[in-house]
Amino acid sequence: MTQSVAFIGLGAMGYRMAAHLPKYFEKVYVWNRNFDKAKQHATEYGTLAVELTEAVQADVIFSCLPTSDDVETLIDNVNIKSGAIWIDCTSGVPEAARRLAERLKTQNIDFLDAPVSGQTIGAENATLTVMVGGDVNAFECAYPAMAAIGKLIQHVGDSGAGFAVKAINNMLLAVNLWSVAEGFSTLKAHGVNLDAALNCINASSGKSMVTETIFPQRVLSREFPVTFALPLLAKDTGIALDLVHEAKLPAPILALTQSLIQAANLTAEPNSDFSSAVKMYEAWTKIILK
Amino acid sequence: MTQSVAFIGLGAMGYRMAAHLPKYFEKVYVWNRNFDKAKQHATEYGTLAVELTEAVQADVIFSCLPTSDDVETLIDNVNIKSGAIWIDCTSGVPEAARRLAERLKTQNIDFLDAPVSGQTIGAENATLTVMVGGDVNAFECAYPAMAAIGKLIQHVGDSGAGFAVKAINNMLLAVNLWSVAEGFSTLKAHGVNLDAALNCINASSGKSMVTETIFPQRVLSREFPVTFALPLLAKDTGIALDLVHEAKLPAPILALTQSLIQAANLTAEPNSDFSSAVKMYEAWTKIILK
Amino acid sequence: MTQSVAFIGLGAMGYRMAAHLPKYFEKVYVWNRNFDKAKQHATEYGTLAVELTEAVQADVIFSCLPTSDDVETLIDNVNIKSGAIWIDCTSGVPEAARRLAERLKTQNIDFLDAPVSGQTIGAENATLTVMVGGDVNAFECAYPAMAAIGKLIQHVGDSGAGFAVKAINNMLLAVNLWSVAEGFSTLKAHGVNLDAALNCINASSGKSMVTETIFPQRVLSREFPVTFALPLLAKDTGIALDLVHEAKLPAPILALTQSLIQAANLTAEPNSDFSSAVKMYEAWTKIILK
Amino acid sequence: MTQSVAFIGLGAMGYRMAAHLPKYFEKVYVWNRNFDKAKQHATEYGTLAVELTEAVQADVIFSCLPTSDDVETLIDNVNIKSGAIWIDCTSGVPEAARRLAERLKTQNIDFLDAPVSGQTIGAENATLTVMVGGDVNAFECAYPAMAAIGKLIQHVGDSGAGFAVKAINNMLLAVNLWSVAEGFSTLKAHGVNLDAALNCINASSGKSMVTETIFPQRVLSREFPVTFALPLLAKDTGIALDLVHEAKLPAPILALTQSLIQAANLTAEPNSDFSSAVKMYEAWTKIILK
Incomplete structure (x- = not known):
């Protein structure tokens, strides 16, 4: 597909999830705080290890971090591309999702809270369950990217509902x-x-x-x-x-x-x-x- | 098989469970407090509606009553055939099972607590789970009778363990x-x-x-x-x-x-x-x- | 005493609490949303029913409202005298106390959270227990005012501790x-x-x-x-x-x-x-x- | 008083409780499994250390043992004087009290469950609270003996109610x-x-x-x-x-x-x-x- 996709946070889950994206998308950017992991991912799966500032210029941006606080701090410090869809796979706080969705809306960016279940084995086999809160149009637009990593991709309600x-x-x-x-x-x-x-x-x-x-x-x-x-x-x-x-x-x-x-x-x-x-x-x- | 079998208590579960026994056993006695139900079962499934005193002369006797108290009262008032195995499918009290097993043992009768799960649909399709407590030899001896009504027939321990x-x-x-x-x-x-x-x-x-x-x-x-x-x-x-x-x-x-x-x-x-x-x-x- | 004192919120508790203040203080201002109650209090106990803007010019200001939200809204809309001590007898939220104390500090005003127990009978007899959080100097300075309404006046810790x-x-x-x-x-x-x-x-x-x-x-x-x-x-x-x-x-x-x-x-x-x-x-x- | 009284069980509580009885009763028998304690009590307080068989010939018999099982075992093995009142100060099981009361009634003996509260200090000062279940006439008859050890002696209901x-x-x-x-x-x-x-x-x-x-x-x-x-x-x-x-x-x-x-x-x-x-x-x- 012609959408460009980025994946931020290559932990035990994220590393495996991001590995499926190159099968469906031409340009897949990856970024990780410990950048060596990003370079290793690029070598292993043909993704592109880039600076954070570049990663957030993708059409669809995944994040998978330990907590909602980590996601908010990261978003506070970057300029995301207008029109992008941010898919946050963190197991986060519903209130944070509502706050971020509202704030990013003013910058013409959609925020979906999209936590996953299925553990590392599900991430490896792309059989995760993705439970998604947020705007329905954004959900449909980002559906192909989420379908690359999961088996059941389910919209469950407004912002925060996924979390x-x-x-x-x-x-x-x-x-x-x-x-x-x-x-x-x-x-x-x-x-x-x-x-x-x-x-x-x-x-x-x-x-x-x-x-x-x-x-x-x-x-x-x-x-x-x-x-x-x-x-x-x-x-x-x-x-x-x-x-x-x-x-x-x-x-x-x-x-x-x-x-x-x-x-x-x-x-x-x-x-x-x-x-x-x-x-x-x-x-x-x-x-x-x- | 040549074992004679009896089923005591033709409620919503028992009526359906007893219906499977004639497929495997030649002589299947049934008894119910409201005796019309026993006669109806005989007509419908080819079982034999008999007096309680006769039913307890079978080799294998099932009971399926509301409570352990009902079972104890019933057993107190009959002379069970020596050498018989009593299979109590009531959802009963472990202590009652231990007491009954001990008492019947002195009369050369084995008592198995064998409650079932799977509801009426499982009773109808003979797909019940039967969880059995009591003597292992008695369990093996009564296995064919239990297999007629259930799918998983599992010995789980001594008397009371099934309950x-x-x-x-x-x-x-x-x-x-x-x-x-x-x-x-x-x-x-x-x-x-x-x-x-x-x-x-x-x-x-x-x-x-x-x-x-x-x-x-x-x-x-x-x-x-x-x-x-x-x-x-x-x-x-x-x-x-x-x-x-x-x-x-x-x-x-x-x-x-x-x-x-x-x-x-x-x-x-x-x-x-x-x-x-x-x-x-x-x-x-x-x-x-x- | 020469301190001027105000009491804001003449509900079932506040009305009775404020009644004791004129015994010890010359100037006691009272204010209530339903202002008739303030006027009635003035008639009955010799207090002064004044506008809210005037009440918050007292040296010591009591508040006794249903919730911390009510107190915050009220404080947001008035100019309190610099150097005043605000004693909030509401059964309020510790976090609100910390927030208000910090904010008012910048205006040279002390905020004490000072909820009371003892019910209306204790308010009537001035035998309330007052549990106070906040600055110790402010506590000591406001002690006489609190002693007028209660029997045990206890400092329990920093802002929020009283609540x-x-x-x-x-x-x-x-x-x-x-x-x-x-x-x-x-x-x-x-x-x-x-x-x-x-x-x-x-x-x-x-x-x-x-x-x-x-x-x-x-x-x-x-x-x-x-x-x-x-x-x-x-x-x-x-x-x-x-x-x-x-x-x-x-x-x-x-x-x-x-x-x-x-x-x-x-x-x-x-x-x-x-x-x-x-x-x-x-x-x-x-x-x-x- | 002319009633003879016995006290069985001279633990931390019983030892102190029994010490008050000689002030009001002429004959006070004491017994304890470790009999040295009984002899020590006799020396210290002027009670009479006797065999268990003799102790249970008293008009009023107190027991204070760890559990109801201990009391039942003890009572099973002695012949209590007909007409006696047994006051069990153990913190026991209501069902055991009902069972013992019923059984002893057939031997013309009253059983009162009479647990105490107040700890060793209350036992020492005879200020215990005694909560008593059982026959009201027996309660009244035994009242003086209980009043010797406690301050509030309260009948609370039938057998078992005290426990x-x-x-x-x-x-x-x-x-x-x-x-x-x-x-x-x-x-x-x-x-x-x-x-x-x-x-x-x-x-x-x-x-x-x-x-x-x-x-x-x-x-x-x-x-x-x-x-x-x-x-x-x-x-x-x-x-x-x-x-x-x-x-x-x-x-x-x-x-x-x-x-x-x-x-x-x-x-x-x-x-x-x-x-x-x-x-x-x-x-x-x-x-x-x-």
């Missing part, structure tokens, strides 16, 4: 992770075979992504591979609870889960996977989930 | 139902399109049986079809919490969920489906989940 | 109110005499202001007199939880209580006393606390 | 302990002076026995003196929650508190005071409450 859906998704992940730990510890205390119990539940109404893959592969295996850091899950549950409070809603289970994940994060070893949250619960019960 | 897994499964169902209601109310308050959000979550880590089928088919559809009554879910979460207490474990999310389901049950209209539990939450927030 | 203590106090009130309702419903369900139980607890370690006065006088009496509105308690628990989140702390009990109070507020009849929060719990249990 | 009130009292204590820890950690994180905050709250609606004495004397002082062991508080909150479940009531705050206290107990050092429960919370937040 909101991601935050609630991760909150539900947290609820499941913690409650499955409680439930399986109870079963183990009663002498039940956990693998057999998992088989049953995965064929029943209590099934979740946690029981199907996360719990067996990360917890019962005792591997806790660090692919999604616990502080990021803590951040996301915090974003979800801020949404609850802004709406002045009661949400007892979400509120309690956020407290527990926050406590687990505060007591975890550095560089822990989100699944390590169960270790705080294991420290309470002295029951190891294996 | 325990079922209770925890239903507790996780309750956790998901309530937390998805909280999460989606929050999204709706922020103007997010719920169907689009559901699409995303069902392709992401927050996915569960609740987000995949229960929430869209029962809640968002506003149908709340009564296939699994709310008082039964309240009973099951109570059984799960009793397991937690017997093991003297902390379980904050399960405990809170049990309180909320109990409150929802106490305030629900008579004859409500379990999914109606969300209506109490909707009454708090004034946000209708549709 | 923070008030919010946590009211959160603890909410925790007690709700948990006493749970506990006493349980006792009633078991046939215990509630008045006798209250006697025992009030002589034991479970005692609180709720068991000593609030529960017997407002709930068990079924009077629920509207002296502190439920929406204000909901607001205060919200402020407390915002403090928890700003500090990124887990706080499971406070978070759950805030959800429950929020739900109670959303479902309460208009113009309900805070103690009416228990009515939501009674609606769950069908047990009336009397 | 129920004690359990709910201690649950409310636990709720306050934990929520004050959450609230004060939040205040400390925001730089508030905790002693000043405590002053304010103790003059306000958030006041409780915890804020007035327990928190300053045990937690803020960092003394955690072991006068009431954490496992006993965990036991009592468990009894309270069993009451909730028997009544099939929702009780979110009590349920969550029980989980937290249970977790704190499981992770505490051996021989910890109940107030040490806050140490688990401090381990989460890294904020020391002092």
Whole structure:
């Protein structure tokens, strides 16, 4: 396609996501704070490692950074091409999306909040889910670029809606992770075979992504591979609870889960996977989930 | 097969389960408190409607009653054939299973707690999941009879383990139902399109049986079809919490969920489906989940 | 004393608080949005009903308004005398106190957040507790004015600290109110005499202001007199939880209580006393606390 | 008085309680598993150290043991004098009280559940609160004996009611302990002076026995003196929650508190005071409450 595309932020996710763009777009600019990574990406995938000032002259600009604050700081310091569409794949804050969308609108730039789910394996296989908030026309215009990196590209509402859906998704992940730990510890205390119990539940109404893959592969295996850091899950549950409070809603289970994940994060070893949250619960019960 | 089989309790589940047995067994006795149902089953499926005293002379005896109390009362009042295997498909109490197994053992009878999941549709199609606690030899001996009604027949541990897994499964169902209601109310308050959000979550880590089928088919559809009554879910979460207490474990999310389901049950209209539990939450927030 | 004093906001609390000032100060200005109330106050207590522009020329200025937003809007629209001390008795937001204190500092004005507790009876008898955040010198300088309306005048920390203590106090009130309702419903369900139980607890370690006065006088009496509105308690628990989140702390009990109070507020009849929060719990249990 | 009185169980509480009886009764028998303690008590207070078989021939028999199980085992193995009144001061299980009362009634013996509060200092000064369940006539008949050890002797209902009130009292204590820890950690994180905050709250609606004495004397002082062991508080909150479940009531705050206290107990050092429960919370937040 003739659109020029840029990708800013080549972390574990971004590096893999940007790798798919040259298949569909002629000009793909990449930039990263540690610029060596950008040069390596160019060598490996035929992208163009350029200065940030040049990258933001593309028609479609992806960003994938740790937090919304990082994105706002970066946008504050560049002159983006008028008419561009900025696609922010960060797991960010809905309020920041609304603020940025409004501000960039005055410069004739569209901002889409477009967080992804599917982890590094989904980024590698271009099978990510992209949940998008913002202007529908911009969404349609940027659709081909997002389709290059994901499988389900879903518009979910106005600015901020993409970030909101991601935050609630991760909150539900947290609820499941913690409650499955409680439930399986109870079963183990009663002498039940956990693998057999998992088989049953995965064929029943209590099934979740946690029981199907996360719990067996990360917890019962005792591997806790660090692919999604616990502080990021803590951040996301915090974003979800801020949404609850802004709406002045009661949400007892979400509120309690956020407290527990926050406590687990505060007591975890550095560089822990989100699944390590169960270790705080294991420290309470002295029951190891294996 | 040459084993004789009996099925006691022809409710919405039992009636459909017993219908598969004549395909594999020559002699299938059925009994039901309202005996007309037994006669109707005999006419419809070629089973034999017999007195309870005769039914309990079968080699393998299924029971499927509302509660463990019902099963205990029934067993107290009959003389079961020595050498028989009793398969209790009730969603019962682990402690009752242990008590019955121990008592029947002295009469040379095996008791398996074998609750099922998969609802009436699974009973109709013989695709139920059967989670079985009790003696392994009895399990193997009764396997063909259970295989006639289910797809996954899983031994999960000693007496009571089957009931325990079922209770925890239903507790996780309750956790998901309530937390998805909280999460989606929050999204709706922020103007997010719920169907689009559901699409995303069902392709992401927050996915569960609740987000995949229960929430869209029962809640968002506003149908709340009564296939699994709310008082039964309240009973099951109570059984799960009793397991937690017997093991003297902390379980904050399960405990809170049990309180909320109990409150929802106490305030629900008579004859409500379990999914109606969300209506109490909707009454708090004034946000209708549709 | 020779300081001139003003009181802005003559609601149920402010009207009674301002009544004590003429005993100690020669010039006491009063102002109220509905100005008739100011004139009535002047007639009744010998204060001076003046325009707002004149009131803010006093040496010490009290404000007692519904929310911090009201105070900020008011301050935005007046020219306060340089060198004045502003004492805000609103149950307000710590962040607003920090913002106002910083801004007014540049105009050589001190801002103290000084919420009070003790209800209308305490205001009438000048026995309020005043919890004060802000500059210590300003606190000492304004001490005589505060001592005119209260019994315990306590400096608790920097700007915002007063509001923070008030919010946590009211959160603890909410925790007690709700948990006493749970506990006493349980006792009633078991046939215990509630008045006798209250006697025992009030002589034991479970005692609180709720068991000593609030529960017997407002709930068990079924009077629920509207002296502190439920929406204000909901607001205060919200402020407390915002403090928890700003500090990124887990706080499971406070978070759950805030959800429950929020739900109670959303479902309460208009113009309900805070103690009416228990009515939501009674609606769950069908047990009336009397 | 002419009644003969016995006291069984001379622990930290019982030893001090029994010391008051000789002031009012001529014959006071004492017995303790470690019999040296009984002999020491006799020497010190003029009681009579006797065999258990003789002690249970008294007109009024007190017991003060760790658990209801201990009391039941003891009663199973002795022949109590017909016409006696048994006063069980253990913090026991309501269901056990109902069972024992019913069984002893057939032997013409009255059983009163009569747990006490006030700690060792109250036992020493005979200022305990005694909350009594059981037959009213027996209560009146045994009143003088109970009045010897306590200040408020309160009949609260039928058998089990005394234990129920004690359990709910201690649950409310636990709720306050934990929520004050959450609230004060939040205040400390925001730089508030905790002693000043405590002053304010103790003059306000958030006041409780915890804020007035327990928190300053045990937690803020960092003394955690072991006068009431954490496992006993965990036991009592468990009894309270069993009451909730028997009544099939929702009780979110009590349920969550029980989980937290249970977790704190499981992770505490051996021989910890109940107030040490806050140490688990401090381990989460890294904020020391002092």
